[in-house]
Amino acid sequence: MAVINERVEARYYERSGDSYICRLCPHNCRISVGNYGRCGSRRADEDMLVAYSYGKVSSLCVDPVEKKPLYHYRPGSRCFSVGGVGCNMSCKHCQNYAISQLPSGKKRSTYKKPDEIVNLCRNEKQDAIAFTYNEPMIWFEYIMDVMKADPELQLILVTNGLVSEEPLRELCRVTDAMNIDIKGFTDEFYMKVCGAHLKDVLRSAEIVHGCGVHLELTYLVIPGYNDSDGEIEEFCRWVRDSLSEDVPVHFTRFHPDNEMMDVQWTPVETVMHCRDMAMEAGLNYAYVGNTLTDSADDTYCPECGATVIKRLGYLVDPVSLDGDRCAACRHRMNIRL
Numbered sequence: 033m034a035v036i037n038e039r040v041e042a043r044y045y046e047r048s049g050d051s052y053i054c055r056l057c058p059h060n061c062r063i064s065v066g067n068y069g070r071c072g073s074r075r076a077d078e079d080m081l082v083a084y085s086y087g088k089v090s091s092l093c094v095d096p097v098e099k100k101p102l103y104h105y106r107p108g109s110r111c112f113s114v115g116g117v118g119c120n121m122s123c124k125h126c127q128n129y130a131i132s133q134l135p136s137g138k139k140r141s142t143y144k145k146p147d148e149i150v151n152l153c154r155n156e157k158q159d160a161i162a163f164t165y166n167e168p169m170i171w172f173e174y175i176m177d178v179m180k181a182d183p184e185l186q187l188i189l190v191t192n193g194l195v196s197e198e199p200l201r202e203l204c205r206v207t208d209a210m211n212i213d214i215k216g217f218t219d220e221f222y223m224k225v226c227g228a229h230l231k232d233v234l235r236s237a238e239i240v241h242g243c244g245v246h247l248e249l250t251y252l253v254i255p256g257y258n259d260s261d262g263e264i265e266e267f268c269r270w271v272r273d274s275l276s277e278d279v280p281v282h283f284t285r286f287h288p289d290n291e292m293m294d295v296q297w298t299p300v301e302t303v304m305h306c307r308d309m310a311m312e313a314g315l316n317y318a319y320v321g322n323t324l325t326d327s328a329d330d331t332y333c334p335e336c337g338a339t340v341i342k343r344l345g346y347l348v349d350p351v352s353l354d355g356d357r358c359a360a361c362r363h364r365m366n367i368r369l
């Protein structure tokens with residue numbers, strides 16, 4: 033990748049007359065000189081398309097991996113979490129709109145070179161780095177360079193899944209675990225609330241699963257928007273038939289935020305009902321999020337029913353886990369250590 037005058041050239045774009053077409057995500061933005069793409073992270077200069085958000089770090093934190101949420105990837109471990117700026121969706125309920133949605137120049141960030149971010153991660157004694165908070169796919173060049181700086185790091189991406197196939201396959205080669213948001217299960221919801229197409233996100237999840245990257249899914253249940261039984265059932269059938277019944281799914285509670293302050297918190301019963309529907313559809317691992325429950329966040333062996341991992345909030349107790357197997361019946365669980 034060419035670095036000219038401290039500007040980093042974007043990948044996956046082409047010149048088209050006096051503008052550029054960015055091919056990093058399905059929006060395929062046409063960007064004329066002096067302007068930014070829809071995500072605010074690519075800028076068209078006279079001589080090239082610039083990865084404008086490269087190295088612009090907005091947030092740093094050491095988190096439990098369960099917070100991503102990832103329940104089946106190194107359970108009970110921690111990761112060094114890094115956020116950037118910008119997003120290629122525009123969810124009306126975005127909790128992180130201050131870093132994802134403000135116009136390009138107005139987001140607070142600090143520049144960190146790839147080796148600086150690696151050093152910060154290693155100084156915290158972490159061997160896993162998670163790109164999260166805003167959308168990591170639009171940080172493609174930076175993430176690839178961080179992994180080049182320290183290929184031994186475990187890489188976690190918490191993403192909306194809106195990325196084109198070729199860069200996604202390239203990322204999958206260096207990624208260990210991904211949590212993809214499935215924000216609803218109708219295109220109408222995706223277009224109205226998030227500004228994207230459902231099919232593009234589903235295709236990404238299928239590619240990630242096909243590449244063998246550990247995958248978990250989060251479905252934020254919003255009352256009256258994406259919580260109908262039909263929609264949830266269709267989502268669960270898609271997970272079972274197009275991915276696997278072993279892919280963990282997390283039904284999380286919505287809370288009012290951003291442009292959706294008038295919508296109420298999701299009742300706990302609703303997410304519990306979604307979890308029940310997932311189990312009825314044959315999914316082996318379904319959880320609820322943004323609520324404390326007695327047992328709905330525990331992991332059960334799909335073979336013998338034993339409780340394998342107990343959870344309370346971010347407290348994790350592998351009560352009957354031996355390696356990646358159920359200690360009671362030796363069934364191999366979908367758990368990456």
Ligand code: SF4
Nearest residue numbers: 054057060061069071
């Ligand atoms: S990555 Fe950004 S600039 Fe590129 S197509 Fe997607 S929204 Fe547009």
Ligand code: SF4
Nearest residue numbers: 119121123126132192
């Ligand atoms: S995809 Fe995530 S970061 Fe982007 S707008 Fe939606 S909720 Fe916010």
